[in-house]
Amino acid sequence: MVNALLIPLLILSGLGLLFGVILSIAYKQFKVFEDPRIEKVEELLPSANCGACGEPGCRAFAEKVVNQGTNPAKCTVSSSEGLQKIANYLGVDVSREEKRVARLLCAGGTLEAPNLANYVGGINSCRGEVVVDGGIKNCSWGCIGLGDCAIACEFGAITMNDNALPVVDTEKCTACNDCVEVCPKNLFELMPISQKLIVQCKSLLKGDLAESKCRVACTACSRCVVDSAPGIIEIKNNLAVINYKLNDLTNPIAVKRCPTNAIVWLENFNQFETKQKSKLPLGRVEEVFDTDEYYQ
Amino acid sequence: MAVSDIQNNKLLTFVNGIHPKDYKELSNNCKIQRMPFVEEYTLPLGQHIGAPSKSIVQKGQYVKRGELIADSVGFVSVSLHSPVDGIVSDIGIFDTPKGDVLPGIKIKTDRFSTQQFHQKAVDFESLDVNGFIKSIQNAGIVGLGGAAFPSHVKFAIPEGKNCKYLMLNGCECEPFLTADDRTMVEYPKQIIDGLLIVNHFLKAEKIYIAIESNKPKAIEVLSKYAEESNSNIEVVTLKVKYPQGAEKMMISAILGNEVPSGKLPIDLGVIVANVGTIKAISEYFRTGMPLIERIVTITGTSINNPTNVLVPIGTPMDEILEFCGGIKDNTARILLGGPMMGAVQKNLNVPVVKGTSGLLVLSSNEVKDFDQYNCIKCGKCLDACPLFLNPSRMGLLAKKGLWDEMLDFHVMDCFECGSCSYVCPSGIPLVQSFRVAKGILREKSIRDQNK
Numbered sequence: 001m002v003n004a005l006l007i008p009l010l011i012l013s014g015l016g017l018l019f020g021v022i023l024s025i026a027y028k029q030f031k032v033f034e035d036p037r038i039e040k041v042e043e044l045l046p047s048a049n050c051g052a053c054g055e056p057g058c059r060a061f062a063e064k065v066v067n068q069g070t071n072p073a074k075c076t077v078s079s080s081e082g083l084q085k086i087a088n089y090l091g092v093d094v095s096r097e098e099k100r101v102a103r104l105l106c107a108g109g110t111l112e113a114p115n116l117a118n119y120v121g122g123i124n125s126c127r128g129e130v131v132v133d134g135g136i137k138n139c140s141w142g143c144i145g146l147g148d149c150a151i152a153c154e155f156g157a158i159t160m161n162d163n164a165l166p167v168v169d170t171e172k173c174t175a176c177n178d179c180v181e182v183c184p185k186n187l188f189e190l191m192p193i194s195q196k197l198i199v200q201c202k203s204l205l206k207g208d209l210a211e212s213k214c215r216v217a218c219t220a221c222s223r224c225v226v227d228s229a230p231g232i233i234e235i236k237n238n239l240a241v242i243n244y245k246l247n248d249l250t251n252p253i254a255v256k257r258c259p260t261n262a263i264v265w266l267e268n269f270n271q272f273e274t275k276q277k278s279k280l281p282l283g284r285v286e287e288v289f290d291t292d293e294y295y296q
Numbered sequence: 297m298a299v300s301d302i303q304n305n306k307l308l309t310f311v312n313g314i315h316p317k318d319y320k321e322l323s324n325n326c327k328i329q330r331m332p333f334v335e336e337y338t339l340p341l342g343q344h345i346g347a348p349s350k351s352i353v354q355k356g357q358y359v360k361r362g363e364l365i366a367d368s369v370g371f372v373s374v375s376l377h378s379p380v381d382g383i384v385s386d387i388g389i390f391d392t393p394k395g396d397v398l399p400g401i402k403i404k405t406d407r408f409s410t411q412q413f414h415q416k417a418v419d420f421e422s423l424d425v426n427g428f429i430k431s432i433q434n435a436g437i438v439g440l441g442g443a444a445f446p447s448h449v450k451f452a453i454p455e456g457k458n459c460k461y462l463m464l465n466g467c468e469c470e471p472f473l474t475a476d477d478r479t480m481v482e483y484p485k486q487i488i489d490g491l492l493i494v495n496h497f498l499k500a501e502k503i504y505i506a507i508e509s510n511k512p513k514a515i516e517v518l519s520k521y522a523e524e525s526n527s528n529i530e531v532v533t534l535k536v537k538y539p540q541g542a543e544k545m546m547i548s549a550i551l552g553n554e555v556p557s558g559k560l561p562i563d564l565g566v567i568v569a570n571v572g573t574i575k576a577i578s579e580y581f582r583t584g585m586p587l588i589e590r591i592v593t594i595t596g597t598s599i600n601n602p603t604n605v606l607v608p609i610g611t612p613m614d615e616i617l618e619f620c621g622g623i624k625d626n627t628a629r630i631l632l633g634g635p636m637m638g639a640v641q642k643n644l645n646v647p648v649v650k651g652t653s654g655l656l657v658l659s660s661n662e663v664k665d666f667d668q669y670n671c672i673k674c675g676k677c678l679d680a681c682p683l684f685l686n687p688s689r690m691g692l693l694a695k696k697g698l699w700d701e702m703l704d705f706h707v708m709d710c711f712e713c714g715s716c717s718y719v720c721p722s723g724i725p726l727v728q729s730f731r732v733a734k735g736i737l738r739e740k741s742i743r744d745q746n747k
Binding site for chain 1: 389391393394395396397639640641642643665666725728729731732735736743
């Protein structure tokens with residue numbers, strides 16, 4: 001009776017001892033040294049695993065920062081304090097790359113760019129609408145407005161406004177590229193926040209034809225080209241294109257005479273937050289260009 | 297000719313598929329009418345699959361009917377010809393029926409021209425195979441079934457493969473459409489002639505003309521002409537079923553062989569051509585006329601005079617609808633193509649292109665909007681899918697946005713026939729979501745390639 005209790009007890013404790021010894025030997029023998037800083041850096045990173053830095057996740061990025069000396073500022077999601085903490089911890093210089101945000105290159109909501117038909121009974125997403133005759137909007141380049149980007153944004157930076165246009169909250173936007181990839185019309189572009197002069201249109205049509213499709217379309221009238229320093233804006237394929245290499249020279253005057261408000265100057269506000277000029281016939285401007293103001 | 301071995305007194309068909317009501321009676325007795333010349337024609341340069349052609353005309357230039365206005369770029373590309381005598385009025389970007397905007401040429405018709413066609417027949421007997429392929433490319437001939445795939449690419453048999461069977465696709469399984477049916481009834485001579493011209497170069501053992509059994513007139517006429525031609529042409533009757541006219545389904549119905557996933561019919565030694573394409577080839581070699589007009593079915597319950605029209609390519613759609621008596625007040629939707637695969641049109645100021653097979657005007661009685669419910673896993677879509685895919689599972693994956701997982705279920709094999717959506721009792725937009733998935737996956741693979 002005692003044996004029946006004792007033997008299994010002995011066998012089990014013997015086994016336990018044996019495995020314990022094996023494990024402790026294995027721990028000593030096969031020990032892998034891991035830089036403890038990696039753990040710490042990973043903690044300091046936002047753990048969003050968004051992939052904006054080009055790495056599969058925050059852990060991989062932390063390894064790169066510690067082992068290969070990658071600049072922690074490659075993480076666009078971290079706040080500047082967070083980055084400073086990592087830099088202080090590792091004793092490196094953080095040359096903060098300029099904050100970039102996603103900008104929508106279309107301003108034609110349902111009010112400005114009318115629909116030609118109703119979209120009913122299909123898949124409730126921009127992608128789904130685009131497979132049916134390229135979407136219901138009259139303009140072939142314009143924003144569909146069903147908010148695929150708002151769903152794709154993991155940081156809650158995109159909200160759809162009443163005019164069915166996505167508003168990017170520049171505070172929350174981390175330039176993770178998700179909205180750029182998901183937009184079926186390729187309307188998003190990541191831009192440094194210092195780029196305030198933006199052409200919010202992608203229509204390749206010209207003049208009245210462009211405006212007949214959307215009230216805020218770029219009509220390729222060249223007014224902004226004339227009003228800005230030479231070389232900043234040029235008309236390419238019936239669309240004003242800004243040369244951001246000369247970003248320092250850009251000036252809000254360039255947008256003043258735009259008949260459709262396709263080109264905008266974003267000063268301390270998000271896109272589409274200001275009231276858009278609307279219902280203006282072609283060629284008239286709301287604010288008359290004031291020369292006195294310019295030559296002051 | 298002896299009674300066919302493969303026909304064996306029964307209707308041939310494939311496994312699965314659906315049986316929608318065909319509504320062909322609206323226009324299958326209407327003779328093909330010629331659309332009068334209109335004032336202006338718009339010709340997008342990218343009407344076919346492959347590289348868009350390159351314009352070789354200038355604004356203000358006078359072009360003759362059938363004159364080359366845009367040249368092919370590369371092998372998978374075809375030429376484009378002017379449908380009228382007229383003046384090039386604009387070169388720019390114009391709306392296309394696909395809903396996008398493409399570079400194109402606008403031609404203003406010369407009102408005083410007789411619009412007579414002056415070009416010489418092409419002597420095909422002196423050509424070799426490469427010459428034949430080149431001349432089809434120069435004639436701008438593409439598959440007129442709907443996809444507009446350049447025909448010469450199809451006829452250029454890759455090395456190591458040979459063409460055993462040439463098949464003429466006269467199934468026209470889409471409900472409502474009757475253009476191919478009427479072409480077969482009214483142009484049987486040209487069709488047989490075209491087949492023989494093509495076979496002069498392809499040297500297939502056997503030519504099959506596949507027609508669904510709901511076109512008895514076409515079967516009768518073509519059987520008669522096939523017998524008279526004393527050649528290896530045989531007319532086979534297929535069961536009325538959708539999507540019988542899909543290339544792969546037709547081959548499996550006639551030969552009993554399936555085209556493997558990712559392979560082409562030529563891997564089985566088969567080349568399939570559409571009725572309109574063969575007619576265009578015959579016309580090109582006999583009269584020298586390149587592909588500048590095509591037969592389009594204008595039908596539907598909400599158009600005043602449904603009919604089949606011979607339309608110059610580039611004619612605006614609203615002009616054609618007007619020619620057919622205009623649309624009724626209760627029109628709900630206008631589709632380009634048939635009801636199963638056709639795309640809804642939002643804009644009627646777009647031209648007929650080479651791939652336009654029909655214009656379908658539906659009234660509000662036919663157009664229903666379904667409520668969407670959850671998948672009840674009844675398996676009806678599995679019984680309908682002609683490719684034995686699993687639409688039910690793929691639909692669930694699409695709902696969750698798991699596109700990469702859909703690849704494992706061979707979503708890229710789906711040719712978007714729409715049978716799954718047609719049978720789904722829960723009204724789930726299955727084929728639509730596969731279209732979305734295919735678009736996303738294609739974009740993704742392009743992005744990965746560029747990395």
